[in-house]
Amino acid sequence: MKFGGTSVADLERIRRVARLVQAEAARRPVAVVVSAMAGKTNELVAWTDGAGAADPALPASDDEYDVVVASGEQVTAGLLAMTLRHMGVPARAWLGWQIPIITDDAHGRARIDEIPPENLTKTMDEGVVAVIAGFQGVTRGGRLTTLGRGGSDTTAVAIAAAIGAGCCDIYTDVDGVYTTDPRIESKARRLAKISYEEMLEMASLGAKVLHSRSVEMAMAHGVPVRVLSSFIEPGQGDGNGTGTIVCDEEEIMEKRIVSGVAFSRDEAKITLYGLPDTPGVSSQIFGRLADANVNVDMIVQSHARAEGAANMEFTVGKRDAARAVEIVRAAKNEIGFADIAVDEDVAKVSVIGVGMRSHAGVAKTMFSALASRGVNIQVISTSEIKISVLIEAAYTELAVRALHAAYGLDKV
Amino acid sequence: MKFGGTSVADLERIRRVARLVQAEAARRPVAVVVSAMAGKTNELVAWTDGAGAADPALPASDDEYDVVVASGEQVTAGLLAMTLRHMGVPARAWLGWQIPIITDDAHGRARIDEIPPENLTKTMDEGVVAVIAGFQGVTRGGRLTTLGRGGSDTTAVAIAAAIGAGCCDIYTDVDGVYTTDPRIESKARRLAKISYEEMLEMASLGAKVLHSRSVEMAMAHGVPVRVLSSFIEPGQGDGNGTGTIVCDEEEIMEKRIVSGVAFSRDEAKITLYGLPDTPGVSSQIFGRLADANVNVDMIVQSHARAEGAANMEFTVGKRDAARAVEIVRAAKNEIGFADIAVDEDVAKVSVIGVGMRSHAGVAKTMFSALASRGVNIQVISTSEIKISVLIEAAYTELAVRALHAAYGLDKV
Numbered sequence: 001m002k003f004g005g006t007s008v009a010d011l012e013r014i015r016r017v018a019r020l021v022q023a024e025a026a027r028r029p030v031a032v033v034v035s036a037m038a039g040k041t042n043e044l045v046a047w048t049d050g051a052g053a054a055d056p057a058l059p060a061s062d063d064e065y066d067v068v069v070a071s072g073e074q075v076t077a078g079l080l081a082m083t084l085r086h087m088g089v090p091a092r093a094w095l096g097w098q099i100p101i102i103t104d105d106a107h108g109r110a111r112i113d114e115i116p117p118e119n120l121t122k123t124m125d126e127g128v129v130a131v132i133a134g135f136q137g138v139t140r141g142g143r144l145t146t147l148g149r150g151g152s153d154t155t156a157v158a159i160a161a162a163i164g165a166g167c168c169d170i171y172t173d174v175d176g177v178y179t180t181d182p183r184i185e186s187k188a189r190r191l192a193k194i195s196y197e198e199m200l201e202m203a204s205l206g207a208k209v210l211h212s213r214s215v216e217m218a219m220a221h222g223v224p225v226r227v228l229s230s231f232i233e234p235g236q237g238d239g240n241g242t243g244t245i246v247c248d249e250e251e252i253m254e255k256r257i258v259s260g261v262a263f264s265r266d267e268a269k270i271t272l273y274g275l276p277d278t279p280g281v282s283s284q285i286f287g288r289l290a291d292a293n294v295n296v297d298m299i300v301q302s303h304a305r306a307e308g309a310a311n312m313e314f315t316v317g318k319r320d321a322a323r324a325v326e327i328v329r330a331a332k333n334e335i336g337f338a339d340i341a342v343d344e345d346v347a348k349v350s351v352i353g354v355g356m357r358s359h360a361g362v363a364k365t366m367f368s369a370l371a372s373r374g375v376n377i378q379v380i381s382t383s384e385i386k387i388s389v390l391i392e393a394a395y396t397e398l399a400v401r402a403l404h405a406a407y408g409l410d411k412v
Numbered sequence: 413m414k415f416g417g418t419s420v421a422d423l424e425r426i427r428r429v430a431r432l433v434q435a436e437a438a439r440r441p442v443a444v445v446v447s448a449m450a451g452k453t454n455e456l457v458a459w460t461d462g463a464g465a466a467d468p469a470l471p472a473s474d475d476e477y478d479v480v481v482a483s484g485e486q487v488t489a490g491l492l493a494m495t496l497r498h499m500g501v502p503a504r505a506w507l508g509w510q511i512p513i514i515t516d517d518a519h520g521r522a523r524i525d526e527i528p529p530e531n532l533t534k535t536m537d538e539g540v541v542a543v544i545a546g547f548q549g550v551t552r553g554g555r556l557t558t559l560g561r562g563g564s565d566t567t568a569v570a571i572a573a574a575i576g577a578g579c580c581d582i583y584t585d586v587d588g589v590y591t592t593d594p595r596i597e598s599k600a601r602r603l604a605k606i607s608y609e610e611m612l613e614m615a616s617l618g619a620k621v622l623h624s625r626s627v628e629m630a631m632a633h634g635v636p637v638r639v640l641s642s643f644i645e646p647g648q649g650d651g652n653g654t655g656t657i658v659c660d661e662e663e664i665m666e667k668r669i670v671s672g673v674a675f676s677r678d679e680a681k682i683t684l685y686g687l688p689d690t691p692g693v694s695s696q697i698f699g700r701l702a703d704a705n706v707n708v709d710m711i712v713q714s715h716a717r718a719e720g721a722a723n724m725e726f727t728v729g730k731r732d733a734a735r736a737v738e739i740v741r742a743a744k745n746e747i748g749f750a751d752i753a754v755d756e757d758v759a760k761v762s763v764i765g766v767g768m769r770s771h772a773g774v775a776k777t778m779f780s781a782l783a784s785r786g787v788n789i790q791v792i793s794t795s796e797i798k799i800s801v802l803i804e805a806a807y808t809e810l811a812v813r814a815l816h817a818a819y820g821l822d823k824v
Contacts, residue, residue, distance in 0.1 A: 011462040044487065050423040051494040064497070067490030067505045071483035075456065078479030082463040085476070093479045097509070098554055142510055 001030060002134065002156035002170045005038035007230035008076050011083075016230070018083040020171070021129060023234035025089055031120060031130040031163060033156040034080055036072025044069045062107035066136075066146045070096070073133035073152070081131040091129040094120065096136035097144065101155065103137035109148030110137055112155075112217075115162035124163070132159060150211025157214045161221035168218065168225045169243075170210065175229035176244035177202070177209055179409040180261040185401050187410035191259060195249040198259050198352050201386045205350040206264030210246070218246060249354055257355035257362060258407040261400050264348045265393060267297065268321035269378065272312045272328070274338025284335050285312070285328060292327050294320045298348070298381040298390060309338075313379055315390060318344055346378065347396040350388040351403055363387055369406035375399050413442060413581045414546065414568035417450035419642035420488050423495075428642070430495040432583070433541060435646035437501055443532060443542040443575060445568040446492055448484025456481045474519035478548075478558045482508070485545035485564070493543040503541040506532065508548035509556065513567065515549035521560030522549055524567075524629075527574035536575070544571060562623025569626045573633035580630065580637045581655075582622065587641035588656035589614070589621055591821040592673040597813050599822035603671060607661040610671045610764050611637075613798045617762040618676030622658070630658065661766055669767035669774060670819040673812050676760045677805060679709065680733035681790065684724045684740065686750025687713075696747050697724070700739050706732045710760070710793040710802060721750075725791055727802060730756055758790065759808040762800040763815055775799055781818035787811050 001024060003017050017034075024030050036044075048065045077093040084091035099119055103110035120130050134152030137145045147154055153170060160168035176190040177199065194202075196219035203212035209227055218225045228243030249255075275281055282301070289296055299314040316324045321342055329340060356362045366387055370377060375398065379390040391399055404410055413436060415429050429446075436442050448456075460477045489505040496503035511531055515522035532542050546564030549557045559566055565582060572580035588602040589611065606614075608631035615624035621639055630637045640655030661667075687693055694713070701708055711726040728736045733754055741752060768774045778799055782789060787810065791802040803811055816822055 011459065014463065047423060047487070047491055048494060051426065051491040052498055064490045064494040064505055067493070067507070068487050071486045071490075074483045074486070075459070075480050078476045078483075079459055079463040081479070082460060082476040086464055093476055095479070095556075144507075 002033040002152060002168065003035065003230055004152065004172055005035040005041070006173050007171055008034055008080065009038040011079070014076070014079055014083055017171075018080060018087055018089070019234045020230070020232075021080075021084060021091075022087055022089050025129050029124040029127070029129075031124060031132060031159055031165070032080065033132045033134040033152060033159060034073060034076040035134050035152040037076055040072040040075070041069060044072055063105075063143055063145075066107050066110075066144045069146050070133070070136040070144050073135050077131050077133040081129075084129055084131070089129055090127055091131050092123060094130055094132045096133060097138035097142070099132070101137035101158070102140060103145045103147070105139040105141065105143070105145065107143075107145055110139075110145035112137060112147070112158050113140075115158055117162040117164075120159070121163055150213045153211050153214035154217055157217045157221070157223055157225060160223045161217070165223065167245075168223050170214075170225060170227050171230035172209065172227060173230065174209060174227075175232070175242070176227050177207070177246070177260070179259070180400055180404050181207075181263070184263075184397050185261075185404045185410070187404065189409065191244050193245045193247060193252045194259055195252055195354050196246060197249065197385055198354055199246045201350070201352045201383070202260055202262050205262035205348065205352065205386065205388065206266070207260070207262045215246065222248065224248075224251075255355050256353055257359045258351045258353035258409065259355075260352050261403045261407075261409065262350045262352060263396055263400055265396065266318050267315045267346055267348050267390065268318045269313055269315050269343040269346045269390060270321065270324060270328070271341045271343070272335075272337040272339075273341070275310045275312055276336045277310045281335060282312075284331065286314075288327050288331055289316070289324055292323065294324050294327070298379045298388065300379050300381075312337075315346070315348070315379065345393045346390050347393045347399075348388050348390050349396065349399045349403065350386050351407065352386040353407075354385050356385050356387075365406050366403060369402045370399055373398055373402045375402070413583060414445040414564060415447065415583045415642055416564065416585070417447040417453070418585050419583055420446055420492065421450040423491070426488070426491055426495055429583075430492060430499055430501070431646045432642070432644075433492075433496060434499055434501050437541050441536040441539070441541075443536060443544060443571055443577070444492065445544045445546040445564060445571060446485060446488040447546050447564040449488055452484040452487070453481060456484055475517075475555055475557075478519050478522075478556045481558050482545070482548040482556050485547050489543050489545040493541075496541055496543070501541055502539055503543050504535065506542055506544045508545060509550035509554070511544070513549035513570070514552060515557045515559070517551040517553065517555070517557065519555075519557055522551075522557035524549060524559070524570050525552075527570055529574040529576075532571070533575055562625040565623050565626035566629055569629045569633070569635055569637060572635045573629070577635070579657075580635050582626075582637060582639050583642035584621065584639060585642065586621060586639070587644070587654070588639050589619070589658070589672070591671065592812055592816050593619075593675070596675075596809050597673075597816045597822070599816065601821065603656050605657045605659060605664045606671055607664060607766050608658060609661065609797055610766055611658045613762070613764045613795070614672055614674050617674035617760065617764065617798065617800065618678075619672070619674045627658065634660065636660075636663075667767050668765055669771045670763045670765035670821065671767075672764050673815045673819075673821065674762045674764060675808055675812055677808065678730050679727045679758055679760050679802065680730045681725060681727050681755040681758045681802060682733065682736060682740070683753045683755070684747075684749040685752070687722045687724055688748045689722045693747060694724075696743065697740060698726075700743055701728075701736055704735065704739050706736045706739070710791045710800065712791050712793075724749075727758070727760070727791065757805045758802050759805045759811075760800050760802050761808065761811045761815065762798050763819065764798045765819075766797050768797050768799075777818050778815060781814045782811055785810055785814045787814070
């Protein structure tokens with residue numbers, strides 16, 4: 001069981017979580033992974049910013065950052081273990097270094113190398129609930145690390161894999177994975193099951209419910225993940241109709257062609273005009289951006305009508321846009337383009353489904369649905385199980401609703 | 413160097429501390445021990461109270477309490493290490509379990525068993541400042557512990573002993589140990605040196621500057637402790653005229669007869685009337701109180717004029733008074749007293765000095781100084797190097813000033 005920051009935001013909510021754990025622990029051995037109380041990590045990070053602000057020219061002390069930030073989950077783990085014991089449920093808190101959750105030494109964004117399960121399983125076999133501080137680990141040299149974004153979900157899946165858990169239940173503030181964001185399309189439906197591959201695309205394409213990193217780990221280890229609400233009543237979570245199970249494609253009997261519509265407003269489109277139509281131009285541009293750690297997503301190159309010049313469009317995250325332009329502009333002479341423009345007024349809308357592999361016509365349905373509503377497509381990118389289009393941001397909701405209907409996702 | 417909670421209460425003060433450490437580190441290898449930011453420990457303790465409050469009938473989870481509370485010092489250690497690095501001073505944070513500071517498993521009030529110095533000295537020899545989270549340790553079984561009251565001072569002295577430091581500098585909000593509380597007697601003077609024994613008595617008798625537990629440890633290991641202000645300028649702390657050195661009696665050339673006047677308003681006096689004058693009565697009373705963990709301080713038994721009955725007066729801490737009365741009253745028949753009374757309107761005033769051992773007349777000076785001001789003495793207790801009297805609380809300041817003058821402590 002994994003509970004995020006809003007589920008453990010104060011003592012009252014921690015007691016609520018404890019009751020859910022108690023109901024589960026009455027049935028089977030339980031390990032619980034917790035995040036820091038909502039807001040605490042931000043407070044700690046702000047302090048580290050202040051401590052590092054003395055001279056921004058000097059390198060960041062990422063290992064000390066981890067010492068500070070890891071304390072947030074430590075507090076929640078201790079409090080939940082205390083609360084459980086006071087309810088008569090044997091429990092103990094486990095910090096990353098005590099299990100140990102061994103990571104590499106990439107402080108602030110460490111990757112889990114190994115979790116020897118013996119310490120945990122020994123106490124769990126004795127009937128003691130293991131309450132684990134998420135988001136944190138320890139290097140082989142004995143220093144604290146944190147896992148970066150999506151860290152607590154990743155801890156939960158990694159622990160589930162290490163101890164051979166039957167399922168990893170991620171409790172969150174929504175009750176499952178939906179065909180699209182219900183705040184935009186009220187007819188959105190909760191999916192009973194979704195495949196790892198689809199969930200991975202949904203997470204990468206804008207759905208916030210699970211971080212793609214934890215889905216990757218679940219897929220690699222074959223751990224079924226269930227997304228469910230932390231606001232259900234104790235005991236209720238065991239029913240088959242609760243939440244969404246993220247699992248192997250083979251375990252989903254009825255395959256849909258399209259499982260969901262995702263969208264993201266975090267994109268910016270960069271256009272280079274008047275590029276020389278010669279080999280090596282792309283590697284010039286994207287090599288420089290990669291060196292600067294700028295992630296490039298969609299790319300399209302179009303030949304201009306006139307003399308051998310071309311245009312190139314690509315998208316980057318909004319927060320990287322200014323930096324990307326600066327990097328490309330600095331190499332204007334080497335690359336040899338005429339002009340550069342940025343458009344932040346764009347959104348990426350995607351349809352995702354493993355059924356695409358065996359069904360033709362999915363793209364056609366998408367394009368005609370958008371065309372019939374007058375939505376102009378700027379860039380297209382596809383993979384085996386998704387089609388993404390870049391459109392003007394103002395059309396986002398319209399496009400999402402049109403696609404949701406076009407693929408029949410609102411049918412019960 | 414050790415810095416308490418008010419010295420590291422926010423980022424600005426942590427930077428101030430970092431400058432003091434930087435100045436010191438330019439001269440010699442430095443280990444720094446820090447407390448939690450002021451107020452943080454109280455916040456954490458309040459949460460544990462809340463988490464434990466679900467069912468007060470169940471035993472407290474002291475081991476989980478330690479998991480929660482130890483996080484406070486962890487944060488400060490990380491922040492100070494980051495700040496030092498950003499000032500160009502190599503530093504790293506050390507948590508209790510990393511050094512390790514091995515303790516017994518008396519959670520919430522653990523005692524330090526052993527500190528293998530190798531990990532610390534290795535990095536200190538490489539020129540890295542060791543920034544140590546105070547107040548915390550780890551059991552041999554790998555669980556977190558906290559040291560209870562005076563814990564960070566105790567950590568500092570224990571670390572100083574373990575690494576063979578020349579001195580343990582305790583930075584605090586006062587600039588040394590005074591002949592008495594300067595808020596009561598403006599003529600109070602800072603002592604350049606004071607012996608361990610005197611400091612121990614001062615701490616036990618009401619002086620708040622150092623916790624007696626850390627003084628005991630310093631005495632046991634012969635570690636000189638210097639008390640000085642964290643508000644001095646960097647580099648200034650090295651002068652001989654700064655702070656107060658707590659050291660072995662032999663290193664103090666000029667021994668004063670009396671070094672200081674201490675006082676405490678935390679006492680309550682309990683009187684039992686009409687006790688049978690038979691053997692075993694005292695052990696009846698004080699055995700029961702000891703079983704209930706009530707500390708009894710001063711005791712005086714007076715024979716009543718009439719038939720073999722006696723009265724007994726003793727003092728306990730104010731917060732234990734009600735419980736002590738209850739315990740004694742519950743055994744009224746076995747003990748056989750006639751009546752019991754509590755007086756919380758009392759104060760204990762003490763004079764302390766190693767010179768008492770070789771000088772007669774110290775008590776006489778005390779009693780006549782108090783008598784000349786009309787201060788009535790209720791109970792007297794003495795040790796080799798101190799005399800304490802219990803008086804009516806309203807006379808506290810008057811008595812302190814009278815004694816300060818009577819022993820010439822206001823003379824420069």
